């Protein structure tokens with residue numbers, strides 16, 4: 001028998017987490033022996049993300065926010081701890097990872113293949129993303145000819161393409177104009193309504209009211225506000 005799936009509107013405090021990290025530790029090692037140094041960054045981070053939750057990660061520069069997000073998506077190995085998730089993850093890294101010579105359309109096609117989407121589903125999702133973020137006119141433009149803001153839209157669009165259960169965004173709107181910034185938050189609200197979860201690294205104090213919950217990284221640990 002299938003297990004019941006969490007529904008939108010379920011209380012996030014009791015719903016089964018879509019993503020759970022426990023006891024995450026990470027230190028970066030510099031130099032070679034005997035001058036080898038170790039910088040501990042994460043010292044036992046616990047974090048869960050429930051269905052329909054929008055959670056912000058804050059913390060001062062260098063507190064380990066990007067390191068934690070890379071570990072959550074599996075792009076970086078932790079020294080200790082576990083990460084479990086159900087469903088798909090969509091990740092938008094701080095620096096867009098794109099292919100200079102491919103157009104926006106070609107990126108969506110490529111990522112659609114990687115996500116094993118049908119071409120029809122990929123095209124439908126691509127159209128919705130162009131419309132939501134307003135960059136359809138750049139569909140045929142190569143990545144190396146895009147402005148920083150449009151590149152950031154493509155970066156976010158690729159993370160959204162397969163409609164992931166959990167979206168992890170590392171400072172996604174740094175290059176957005178104000179209109180796009182507002183569209184971005186509409187998009188986040190739509191995902192919450194659909195029972196999807198979003199984890200966002202943010203530096204803006206003014207955004208804090210938009211989150212359901214805020215987790216601060218302080219001295220290598222997650223402080224739940």
Ligand SMILES: Nc1ncnc2c1ncn2[C@@H]1O[C@H](COP(=O)(O)OP(=O)(O)OP(=O)(O)O)[C@@H](O)[C@H]1O
Pocket residue numbers: 028029041059060061062063064065066067068
């Ligand atoms: N690949 C690496 N090798 C060595 N040290 C690293 C590496 N990546 C990050 N660090 C160090 O780990 C610490 C945490 O970096 P991280 O980028 O995770 O912080 P952050 O909170 O995301 O910072 P910011 O707010 O500036 O984006 C910093 O001291 C950084 O210099």
